[in-house]
Amino acid sequence: MAPTYVKGGVWTNVEDEILRAAISKYGLNQWARVSSLLVRKTAKQAKARWSEWLDPSVKKIEWSQEEDEKLLHLAKIMPTQWRSIAPIVGRTATQCIERYQKLLDDAERGESSSDLNLTGVDVAGPSVDSVRKFRPGDIDPTPESKPARPDEVDMDEDEKEMLAEARARLANTQGKKAKRKDRERLLNESKRLAFLQKRRQLKQAGIVTKINTRPKNKSTAFSIDYNADVPFEHKPAIGFYDTSEEKAENERQKEQYDRLIASKGVPQSGRDDKEKKERNDKKRERNEASEAQAAAARAEKLHQLSQADQVAKRRKLMLPQPQVGVNELEQIIKHTRRGDEMKNYNDTEDGDSGLIGDYSAAENTALPLRTPSVASGESSVQLASKELINLTKQQSSLLGEVNVPLNGQSKPIETALPPSKTYQTPNVLLSQTPRRDFFGVNDIGVEATPRDVIRRKFLSLPKPKNDFEIVLPKQDDLAIEDEAPEIAEDANERDKRIAAEREAEYQRQLNRRSKSIQKDLPxxxxxxxxxxxxxxxxxxxxxxxxxxxxxxxxxxxxxxxxxxxxxxxxxxxxxxxxxxxxxxxxxxxxxxxxxxxxxxxNVAEDPCELDLGKSTVTDSLSKLAEKLNKQEQKLAIVLGGYIKRQSLLKVKCTEAQEALISAAVESATFATLRDMEAIGASNRIATLQEEVNFLTDAERAAQAKYRYLVDVRNELLL
Incomplete structure (x- = not known):
């Protein structure tokens, strides 16, 4: 069976350098193309190697206590969310995981050393480091976050071939498409030069040719080529003057133009050398720029490392200048000595000896002389590690078991960052002055009342300054401020305003009349x-x-x-x-x-005349009223019967009119009812006639059937 090769494993220095060069050419997005230069690595592994180790922004220095506290605090808030924790801490996700495991291992090791171990006399359990250490044959799951392995003296053939291919590909700044375009351009140029050379030779032989760019297709053979011909050309008619000299000049300019075109297309050796020189210069400038960038990156990295070393180094102790001089110290000693003398003088067995307090011990132990040190117990990192271990080990509450109690010193989570602890060096001059209050006259335990607090705050306010000046605004400003923004008037309000204006105008018109018309005089x-x-x-x-x-x-x-x-x-x-x-x-x-x-x-303005005129008018009015009353009585006697008759006839006329109106309404109603009944009667008659016809037909059919059945019965009986 053929062996199976799996990509991965420890990274070497050669692979790291190839990865850096490939990233500088292809960028941080084309990882498939970058990994094609590495035989033993995939695109995912190349990306992980860059983000976990080769990226200049990755911190590789020792972890500080603040970073450990921040890591444990965030791990408690966001468990297993290392991609979210890493940018907050300033490390990579793999570094956070490894540091987290290391802190937990240290905490477990501390617990195992403090507890009673159930082992033999000289038998110890396996340590955490020995358990986590790789055995022979094991594969590191995260080789991307480890330092590169040094290169061997004699490299393998695969590595040599990979290095040679990477050099060739990375040195090629022009791709395949650029080379193909160059070949096509050179081929077209050579064809053009060959055609021009052929045309020149034919012309020397006496054969003048013409560039024919018409297509060979028959359907487009007679179409116009706008690149070679002049469309719709109209040659001018022969005039009175000779134009042979102009034709010769035109031919000469055409030949000059052709020679210029031909000379521009011919490649020259000097031009090729110039292009090659420019290309080499650009390449050298590019290499110098890349080298300068690499040197700057290395210098910056060294500067960061040197700064980290300087921070870690112990600096020279620089004490501040003394704030109390020699003269002040002498004065303090004199006052202290004087107080001791008074105490010795009054130190008797009399009854008033208890009226003076002893402040020597209070003055000596009033302030601490050293900076308070960190608590001698467990650090915050160890406490947080133990809490996380207990949280990991605790089981579900459904099992009915009691959860592991957490440390009592842990604080509630308020922010995403751990609380900062600062220790200050005590300052004698900035601290509180010791109180000489042996008998407790000034009770500092009693807090100020709210009234005292408010009074103290009011006393801290600055004194008022009565230097104000009253400045009245100008009339123009007031006029401008009084102008309110225009608001659309309501329709109802507008109608009321228009009606009021009309009424006012009507009253003004009435007042414009003459006094005789206004007073309705005759x-x-x-x-x-x-x-x-x-x-x-x-x-x-x-x-x-x-x-x-x-x-x-x-x-x-x-x-x-x-x-x-x-x-x-x-x-x-x-x-x-x-x-x-x-x-x-x-x-x-x-x-x-x-x-x-x-x-x-006016003559009537005399008071006597006014009274006389008033009495005269009153007498005439009374006489006129008596006369009118007599006339009214006479008319009532004469016209009384007619008035009664007129009222009676009026009532009768009203009743007759109402009766006429009701009779007309009834007549119209009955006329409409008659018309509707006539229409309904005809419809009912037609319906009844149809029913009668149906019954007649049914009876006739039944009689015929009965007759037929009777005949059949008679035939059967015979």
Whole structure:
């Protein structure tokens, strides 16, 4: 049976270098093409090798305590999600798994060393490292995350062939398609040059040929070739002048153009050398750029390693400058010595000896002198590892067993990162001053009340500054601010506004009427053409104008507002504007006050005359009322019978009209009922006639059948 070869295994330095060169050419996406250069590796293994080991961003230094805490914390939150944990920790997924297993193994080893082992006297159980160590014949499942194996002195034939093929393929910057295009271009160029050489030789022999680019197909033999011929060419007619010289010049330019085309197509040795030189220069520049990039990457990697070493090294101890000088120390010593002297002086057996406290011990032990060290117990990494081991070992609650208790020192998970612990060096000057309160006068255990806290906060506020100034806004700004944005008016509000405007305009029109029309005073039925003034002659002309205006006003009022059963036609005066009317009245009053003449004062303004006129009008009205009452009584006696008769006839007419309307409605209703009954009667008669005909036919058929049966019976009896 032929042996089966499985791709994989430990990576060598040659394979790593080939993988780097292939990635620099093909990129990080074409892994199938990259793996074709490696005989013993697949595309998946090549990608894993790059992402787990060869990528410059992979960290290969020792794990720090912060990274261990972060790893264990995230493993508790997201178990088995190593692809999600790796970018948070800053390592690869394989590195996280290996470190996680190592931490768990260390925790188990610590537990096994501390517990009582049930083994013999000199017999020890297998260690975790010995269990995880590969035996002869085993295959490493993750060789991509391990360092490369050194190359052998004598390489195999397969490796040599792989290396040679990789060199050849990686050195080829032009692919197969580019080479084929170059060959086709050279072939077309050689054909063109051969055709031109043949045409030149025929021309030297006296045979002038023409480039024929027409197709050989008969169906398109007579079509126009726009590349060789001039479509729809019209040769000019022979004119009066000789154009033979122009033809010779045209032929000469054509030959010059042909020679130029032929010379451009001929390859020259100098041009080939120039192209080759340019190609070599580009290749050399590309190699120099790749070497420069590789050198920069190596330098950056070395710089990172050196920085890591510098961080790990112990730096030189640099103490700060003393904050307490020699003079201050001497003063402190003097005060302390003075206090001791006073204590010795008062140190007697008297009753007041207990009134002074002893502060020597308190002052000596007030502050720590060293930085608090880390707890001597287990570290946070060990505690987290043990918790994860217990979580892994615990079984389902359905089995009824008690779960393994976790460590009491573990804290609840609040964030994705473990809590940070910082230890500070104590500072004597920044710490609290020791209290000389031996008798507990100042009780520091009592907290401040909320009122005191609020009062303290108010006291911490800055003092008010009464340097404000009142600045009134400008009128333009107020006008601009008062302008509200235009809002579409509601239809109901618009109708109300229009109705109010119409009502106001109607009231203004009523007010524009003359006073006689507004007060509904009697008007003369017949208006004369003119009125003659009866006043003093010195005002005759003015009175004439006033009377003419009054006549025109009376005619206009009778035309615009005619009385009952009267239709008068005549000129209509236009209404005076309200503003003009107000200005006229103001001018009239001003003129009256200015003149001071009593001629403008109305005669009726005298109080005595007003009372006399009032009594006269009242007497006339009372007499008129008595007369009207007498006339009304006479008319009631004369027309009383007619009024009663009229009311009785009115009632009878109303009843007769109602009876007529009801009779008309009944007549129309019965007429419609008659028409409908006539139509329904004809339909019922037709239906009954059909039923009668059916019964007649059935009876006739039954009689015939009966007769036939009787005849049959008689024949049978005979």
């Amino acid at each position: 008007r003369p039925a017949v208006i004369p053409q003119t009125l003659s003034p009866s006043g003093p002659t010195e005002y005759g002309a003015n009175l004439k104008i006033i009377l003419d205006e009054a006549v025109q006003l009376l005619r206009s009022d009778n035309t615009k507002y005619p009385s009952e059963n009267r239709v008068i036609s005549g000129p209509i005066l236009e209404d005076i504007d309200d503003d003009l009317k107000d200005s006229i009245e103001a001018l009239f009053l001003k003129e009256a006050e200015k003149s001071g003449s009593k001629s403008f004062v």
